[in-house]
Amino acid sequence: MLLRILMLSKIAILEGSTLLLLLFLAVPAKRLFGYPEAVTLMGSIHGAAFIAYVVTLVAFFVGKHLNIKQLGLGLFAAFIPFGSFVFEHNVLKPRQL
Numbered sequence: 408m409l410l411r412i413l414m415l416s417k418i419a420i421l422e423g424s425t426l427l428l429l430l431f432l433a434v435p436a437k438r439l440f441g442y443p444e445a446v447t448l449m450g451s452i453h454g455a456a457f458i459a460y461v462v463t464l465v466a467f468f469v470g471k472h473l474n475i476k477q478l479g480l481g482l483f484a485a486f487i488p489f490g491s492f493v494f495e496h497n498v499l500k501p502r503q504l
């Protein structure tokens with residue numbers, strides 16, 4: 408169980424990191440420097456990380472490792488910058504202890 412929680416924590420951090428890179432690195436590179444490939448590349452990476460995060464959250468819910476409230480918080484957090492970091496710190500990290 409602990410290994411699974413660690414895996415979900417790593418995926419949450421990856422998803423949050425790719426969102427921040429997309430918003431604060433790739434989008435400015437496109438808008439300020441005319442480099443649209445940055446958004447294409449980072450958007451694809453973030454999309455894959457987002458899908459992995461959502462699929463893993465749902466799998467944890469189906470496996471009864473998360474309740475409906477935790478699932479909802481995790482899904483909501485995916486759409487907010489720094490949200491998945493807060494979710495990982497407040498919901499997942501206490502379960503690792």
